[in-house]
Amino acid sequence: MPVPQGSTLDPDRTRSACLDVATELFYARGVDAVGVAEVCSTAGISKQTLYRHFGSKDGLVEAMVERRSERVWRWLEDAATAAGPAPQARLTAVFDALGGWFSEAEFRGCGVMNAVTQHRSAGLLRLAARHLDRYRGLLAAIAVDAGAADAAGTAEQLLQVLEGATLLASTSPHPADAARTGRDAALALLAASRT
Amino acid sequence: MPVPQGSTLDPDRTRSACLDVATELFYARGVDAVGVAEVCSTAGISKQTLYRHFGSKDGLVEAMVERRSERVWRWLEDAATAAGPAPQARLTAVFDALGGWFSEAEFRGCGVMNAVTQHRSAGLLRLAARHLDRYRGLLAAIAVDAGAADAAGTAEQLLQVLEGATLLASTSPHPADAARTGRDAALALLAASRT
DNA sequence: CCGGATCGGTACCGAGCGGTACCATCAACG
DNA sequence: CGTTGATGGTACCGCTCGGTACCGATCCGG
Structure with missing residues (x-):
């Protein structure tokens, strides 16, 4: 070859x-x-x-956003999988992984959402939608395994917590706290999702 | 005079x-x-x-962010107050008000967080911190009245949901859904916060 | 009625931007 | 060995940006 x-x-x-x-x-x-x-x-x-x-520069930005989205999603999937089959453990693992990321000095929030906030182009909006859909898939699988009455709705709630925690961590002087707060909220929502 | x-x-x-x-x-x-x-x-x-x-342009940006932060916070406070004393009703009113905002064609997310995402200056970071503190005060009052065991922690969870819903609404084709999802999540977290 | 201050309009500056043209170089392949 | 194609370096283009200088008009207090 x-x-x-x-x-x-x-x-x-x-x-x-x-x-x-x-x-x-x-x-x-x-x-x-x-x-x-x-x-x-x-x-x-x-x-x-x-x-x-x-x-063009836009092409470079879109290519890098797409690759970043795919990598961070796979990284979160791996973290969840490594935690075993229990949905609570997987959800905890996701937010603990985020906590490690938030604590890095270079952390500046979600690169995908940052990019679309800085340049609201059709291409970046499409990539952001795909990015969020990947997250929805991950969280919906957890919600299903937890026996949520409305798995899609629960996944959307978890996604809001995840993105909210990421956004707040990006401006907070104590970013790791945001991950713990998000984990507690997510676990409470998962527990409340069973009818 | x-x-x-x-x-x-x-x-x-x-x-x-x-x-x-x-x-x-x-x-x-x-x-x-x-x-x-x-x-x-x-x-x-x-x-x-x-x-x-x-x-300078930075001075203009900071002045406009400060005014916008103060106005949107007062607007949310008024919406909550108008809903009466019940904490659930006030929290619902906050997210319903957000839903109306999200549905506007000109909605582009939180102007304060957008600005700091676009220009990560010390001044804007300080203004964003003040902006979020105003929200924390509003949500903590609701959490206290709801008998939350950890009012500050509950307020932080609600803040994550609020900001997450706002961020997701800014790229969603159905922004009003984000407000409903956020309201449901916030009410569930408020209910779970007792003991 | 006048003097000072503030206004809008405009021309201008230096710098940086995204993007292109040209060229010498160097590896790969027949 | 010579051709081909991709590369790095550099100079350059047109444009826009934030910010400043100057000007004539307009308003105000005394």
Whole structure:
């Protein structure tokens, strides 16, 4: 198979490295506050290469948001799965994982929702909807296993708590507290969801 | 008293009109997407006048965020008060009022949190903290009257639901549903907060 | 009626932006 | 070995931004 793998000219590797840098910079300082020139110089590529891969800055932003959404969702799924089959344990694991994230010095809230708040484009709105749907799937599975009378409604409540905790943590001086508060609220809602 | 009131040269009136325009434009399209020139021309004032009143664009943004925070909080307080003394009724009134807001075509989420997401400055972080504290006071009073064992903790849970509902409504095709979901979650949490 | 202050309008500045053109380089392949 | 295609570097373009300087008009108190 003719797949290049260590080469300097591997397009996939270049693209991925570029997305890594874009994710970091855009998340840390905001999409508007970082120019494509800085992304290029930090990633060690030229502007031509960036534009050949992504077409425009918007294209770069959307590609990085999509990848980020998929990764953070998979990360939460893994955390839930590792907690075993009990729905309460899985929900607890989700919020505990969030707590670890919130406590990082670089934490700035949900990158997907931040991006759509900063640039309300049709593409980002669509990506945000997909992002939230992934979360809904995760939370609905927990609600179903917990015997919720209205699993979809319960999942929506849990999603509001999750996003609310994330948003409040992003401006709070004690972000880890937001995860604990969210976990308590989520567990209470899950318990109340059985008819 | 020498207060000018109808004059074209009334500084307070000019300042207020300027803040009205800034509130609308910055909220509708984002702080970065609107230049001071457009704010001035829409408000019918010159750039000199704007800079004499606010010093810089950041000053204008902070002044408009502070006013918006105070107004929306007072609006929610009034909605709760009008619902009578019962804590459940007041909490319901808060989320019903939010539902009316969410349903407006111009709704774009919480203007205060949007602003701090777009421009993470120390001033805006401070204003956001004050904004959330106002909400905490409103919700804590409800939690106390409902006999919550941990009123502050319950208020924090309700705040997460409120902000989560607002954030999700801002990207949802059915924003009013978010208010109903939030109301149900908030009432369930309030019920679960006793002992 | 006049002097000072404030107003709106406009031209302007330096800087940074997103995006493009051109070129020398270098690896891959026939 | 020569061709091809992708790369990094750099200069450049048109545009818009936040912010300032200057001007003539307008209002006000004395």
